[in-house]
Amino acid sequence: MGHVLVQDIVAVLNTITGGRVVTDQVQRFNGSNPFVTLKTSHIPGKEVMELPGLVYGDPAMPVHKVAVVMTLTESAVELAASSKVDALIVHHPVADAASSGGVPLKDYLSHYNLAIFELHEAFHGLHPGIALLHGHEPIFTDTAFGGTIGNVVIVGRPLDGIITLSHILSRLEVLMAQSQDLRLLEAERQIYNSTELREINALETGVVVHGNPENKVGLILHCFPHTGFSLENLNDILAMYPAIGTVVASISKVRNQHPLLAACREKGLNLINGNSHALEIWENGLPLAYAIQTLLPAVEVVVFRERVTSYPLAAAGARELRRYAREMASNYLLGTETSRMNTVERINVMEAEFDE
Numbered sequence: 602m603g604h605v606l607v608q609d610i611v612a613v614l615n616t617i618t619g620g621r622v623v624t625d626q627v628q629r630f631n632g633s634n635p636f637v638t639l640k641t642s643h644i645p646g647k648e649v650m651e652l653p654g655l656v657y658g659d660p661a662m663p664v665h666k667v668a669v670v671m672t673l674t675e676s677a678v679e680l681a682a683s684s685k686v687d688a689l690i691v692h693h694p695v696a697d698a699a700s701s702g703g704v705p706l707k708d709y710l711s712h713y714n715l716a717i718f719e720l721h722e723a724f725h726g727l728h729p730g731i732a733l734l735h736g737h738e739p740i741f742t743d744t745a746f747g748g749t750i751g752n753v754v755i756v757g758r759p760l761d762g763i764i765t766l767s768h769i770l771s772r773l774e775v776l777m778a779q780s781q782d783l784r785l786l787e788a789e790r791q792i793y794n795s796t797e798l799r800e801i802n803a804l805e806t807g808v809v810v811h812g813n814p815e816n817k818v819g820l821i822l823h824c825f826p827h828t829g830f831s832l833e834n835l836n837d838i839l840a841m842y843p844a845i846g847t848v849v850a851s852i853s854k855v856r857n858q859h860p861l862l863a864a865c866r867e868k869g870l871n872l873i874n875g876n877s878h879a880l881e882i883w884e885n886g887l888p889l890a891y892a893i894q895t896l897l898p899a900v901e902v903v904v905f906r907e908r909v910t911s912y913p914l915a916a917a918g919a920r921e922l923r924r925y926a927r928e929m930a931s932n933y934l935l936g937t938e939t940s941r942m943n944t945v946e947r948i949n950v951m952e953a954e955f956d957e
């Protein structure tokens with residue numbers, strides 16, 4: 602494989618997005634690019650500005666290997682450095698320190714000579730893949746429904762062969778291949794000798810939340826509840842498309858007390874929870890990776906997928922490491938009440954508590 606320059610990647614991302622990428626410094630701040638957008642919960646100091654395009658790196662730096670990533674973390678930075686990746690193209694917005702192990706991005710990235718690009722809202726809506734994976738073809742797409750940037754709403758017609766709700770679930774089963782992740786989790790449980798391990802890719806599959814799996818699908822409303830989709834939005838879209846029979850929620854799910862569940866019951870709409878956010882690397886990351894590989898055949902493109910596993914304390918780390926952790930907790934982290942006991946006694950008590 603050969604190489605390209607960082608600036609070639611900027612150009613390619615601009616081609617893929619039809620010109621949505623920030624290409625000069627001025628554009629970052631003058632409001633002319635609608636995809637330069639502030640994400641804020643109004644918690645002081647915690648907002649982040651999306652800057653589609655190059656976030657950090659020398660435009661003239663050669664790049665041999667590119668990784669497509671959903672979310673930048675210290676693990677992704679370390680994996681990049683250890684696998685000779687020069688540039689990371691990250692979907693979710695990158696934030697100083699939050700994305701780089703608590704230290705300024707610049708310190709960490711310059712240490713490993715890494716360039717970072719981001720492409721989030723500027724990538725949404727470019728392809729109909731998430732709808733197609735869930736068994737429908739969009740006839741209406743809005744990435745800022747009701748005026749809220751990122752509130753993606755799709756109305757779709759079921760694909761040939763997608764007649765009942767169960768057809769959507771079978772399609773997801775085949776395409777997302779979560780059975781592989783279940784096998785991986787089973788192996789992990791055996792290796793760590795605990796049946797209590799949980800892993801997000803394996804455990805969150807598509808499910809029918811309301812309606813009979815044999816119900817006819819009808820027209821599909823596909824929404825993403827975490828992006829701000831409201832009941833008002835639901836009523837508005839139902840007024841536009843009264844033939845909607847099924848609501849598909851994906852990326853984030855509709856859980857227990859969510860008002861959308863009650864609304865679907867009341868209106869007699871089927872409700873399906875589709876893919877979780879953990880699978881967006883396949884939904885959005887993989888198409889982006891193929892586009893980049895096609896436009897830049899000289900570089901090697903890889904995909905970083907995140908697996909997050911939950912361990913009960915009694916199975917986390919090796920036996921000796923758990924002993925170390927108890928000693929640290931007991932000797933340094935716990936208050937005066939426990940310090941009245943001697944060290945050996947305290948550790949014995951903790952071991953008894955955690956090892957049963």
Ligand SMILES: [Fe+2]
Pocket residue numbers: 692721725881885
């Ligand atoms: Fe996304």
Ligand SMILES: [Fe+2]
Pocket residue numbers: 693852878881
């Ligand atoms: Fe996302």
